[in-house]
């Protein structure tokens with residue numbers, strides 16, 4: 001079976017049932033819940049627990065390891081529903097896709113040791129340490145180094161924007177095992193480790209939260225002679241960059257699904273408001289100047305949703321889908337941002353009032369133009385790898 005292939009266990013009817021169940025779960029976490037957390041920049045522990053206990057976060061883990069063994073289409077439907085309900089999957093979405101590195105490239109012993117407990121939620125694998133302050137988007141320029149000493153690696157360096165690490169038991173860490181100057185290709189000499197944060201905290205790992213414009217539990221992480229057992233190396237030493245790339249399409253598709261959910265939330269919210277807000281003795285939605293931006297956002301989000309579906313279908317079939325996954329992320333992030341802007345405008349001054357949740361969702365959905373991959377880098381991928389234009393960097 002191709003590496004990214006999952007059993008096509010779910011048909012349309014099953015996906016519809018999953019959507020219904022997620023929507024019912026999300027109804028228990030209304031705007032007030034998210035607003036209160038947003039004010040405090042607090043982690044949605046209860047929401048994440050509910051999603052975990054329902055098994056939704058383990059949907060991509062194969063049944064033999066205690067998950068439900070569903071395909072990416074089901075995972076995308078779950079995250080889309082979360083966002084469509086006004087909730088936010090960013091607190092836990094990484095658990096769905098970063099375990100893929102362990103699943104595809106981990107040894108039988110590693111999978112048996114970690115995956116069943118990740119599936120039950122006994123172990124949270126939420127943190128993904130890739131980005132560094134001085135490397136930015138150029139991942140091969142990372143400087144965090146893991147040096148082998150006998151049966152362990154000694155890790156030194158720094159990550160930035162490592163989200164959810166304070167709410168995670170495990171971290172997937174990307175580090176150089178050979179300095180960039182000593183490898184023939186810059187993509188070589190990078191390795192992936194599973195760091196057990198329960199052991200590492202205070203013993204070589206320190207964490208500093210970063211307060212951001214939206215409620216996102218993100219941090220800087222510092223490594224000072226952290227010891228990682230050599231048995232926690234995933235796959236072969238030096239091949240980690242490729243392992244991470246293997247997981248990118250899943251990440252793109254799932255984040256795109258969240259964007260579609262956001263867009264649908266904004267469009268529903270704006271439509272409802274435009275029908276009921278009376279100004280000049282008529283609903284504002286009677287004015288084409290108000291209608292058309294809503295209709296345009298709707299068309300953009302439906303078109304983007306088709307691309308997300310296409311990418312998910314190809315992914316499940318084990319077919320190359322880099323082009324489609326990247327376009328899905330690009331179009332969906334643009335659609336959600338367009339819908340967010342439209343929703344604020346439709347609400348006039350009330351779009352800025354906390355109690356409408358519009359300004360919160362507006363702040364939340366802006367992230368997807370930048371992370372986990374910025375729009376420019378997707379355009380560069382399409383230009384170079386799909387259209388054959390000269391490489392720009």
Ligand SMILES: Cc1cc2nc3c(=O)[nH]c(=O)nc-3n(C[C@H](O)[C@H](O)[C@H](O)COP(=O)(O)OP(=O)(O)OC[C@H]3O[C@@H](n4cnc5c(N)ncnc54)[C@H](O)[C@@H]3O)c2cc1C
Nearest residue numbers: 128129130131136137161162163216370371372374376393
């Ligand atoms: C809230 C949040 C959560 C995050 N969570 C995680 C996480 O959990 N784990 C993790 O590893 N990372 C995480 N990230 C990091 C995120 O993936 C990066 O911010 C993103 O990849 C961009 O990198 P950068 O911020 O260093 O921007 P830079 O690389 O400095 O780029 C800055 C700008 O320049 C543009 N640019 C750079 N190079 C080029 C080029 N060659 N051509 C055209 N444009 C270019 C970029 O598109 C961008 O707009 C998170 C970021 C945020 C903000």
